[in-house]
Amino acid sequence: MSRILVTGATGGVGRHLTGRLLEGGAQVRAISRDPQRAARVLPPDVEVVGADLGDVHALEQALDQVDAAYVMLDENAGAAFAKAAQAAPGLRHLVVLSATAAQYPEVDNPMFRKHVRGEAHLAAAGVPTTLLRPCAFATLALLWAPAVRGDGTIRVPHPELTVPLIDPRDIAEVAAVALLGGPETWARRALTLTGPESLDMADRVRVLGEVLGRPLRLEHQPEEEWIRQASAHTPEAWARALVGVERFFAAHPQSVVDTVAQVTGRPARSFRDWVADHAAAFE
Structure with missing residues (x-):
């Protein structure tokens, strides 16, 4: 053993x-x-x-x-x-x-x-x-939990970012x-x-709202404003680095691969699956 x-x-x-x-x-x-x-x-x-x-x-x-x-x-x-x-x-x-x-x-x-x-x-x-x-x-969506509990407005610096969340x-x-x-x-x-499908920010917000059964909307937020807001509850260096990561991958989109299925013998879980399993975190 x-x-x-x-x-x-x-x-x-x-x-x-x-x-x-x-x-x-x-x-x-x-x-x-x-x-x-x-x-x-x-x-x-x-x-x-x-x-x-x-x-x-x-x-x-x-x-x-x-x-x-x-x-x-x-x-x-x-x-x-x-x-x-x-x-x-x-x-x-x-x-x-x-x-x-x-x-x-x-x-x-x-x-x-x-x-x-x-x-x-x-x-x-x-x-x-x-x-x-x-x-x-997929757990990055938890950053939106306060907004979901609030007025439902999710503000992001790179709404065009498309990622196959895992x-x-x-x-x-x-x-x-x-x-x-x-x-x-x-x-x-x-x-x-990767996950099984690429989603931009609007797709993520739509899925989140559908699963939670509440109206949500997406708004663009300038990078520096987002960093200042995030720095109230996380180190500024981390927030700034995360924005840099999003900026890079917005310009260099990642493709979906089926490695999870090849290795495990079953499809990767979708973002919708993840939200359904973690809905309580947004309550």
Whole structure:
């Protein structure tokens, strides 16, 4: 029976992944900065260890007797995890959650750089690796929850942005197949992951309104105004970087691919599916 380490185990991808791995017969060890919370929300069969993804020594301990690991990519965490992985002789396979942004090393944006550099760090570790490069998550719609609860006016800086949004659960399903399948089948592969259809902002708002059964409308908002407003509840640097990502992909639309179906044997979930399953978050 293989032992698999999962980082970000309490997140949208990680929580679903731990369940799939347990169903597949693996032993699961989860890293969390808050192990008490993780122990409350994860299945009882998951071994929870407290560790910071930037702490090489703690990661070395977490990787002890681990066969494979799922790694959420971050520039600093990638460097630390690479060092720890080099000191883990039993580690045979890494499945890395990166992003499509990693395919554009020339873009000067921190959200792009963290994936480009993080992938490079982990490649240097020398452990057989599977890269998962999803497009934007459907969960970005949660940024609109306050507007939905308010007057129903959703304001965005790039209404023309068209993206095949992916449900985090589909990323978890692909990661589980790769981790359970092993490096012999899945190593040295970079998998682009998307949802089943491309939607612009108007499409997203329409679907959201139809599923929730309430009138919603879309308005354009200048970039700097959106950044100022978002900075009231999130770091300005993050808001500015996100706008930069949207600007780039508005000019470079992403195509729909059927990787989720090829890997898992079933179609990717639609944005409508995701909204229906998370309608309570907008109440």
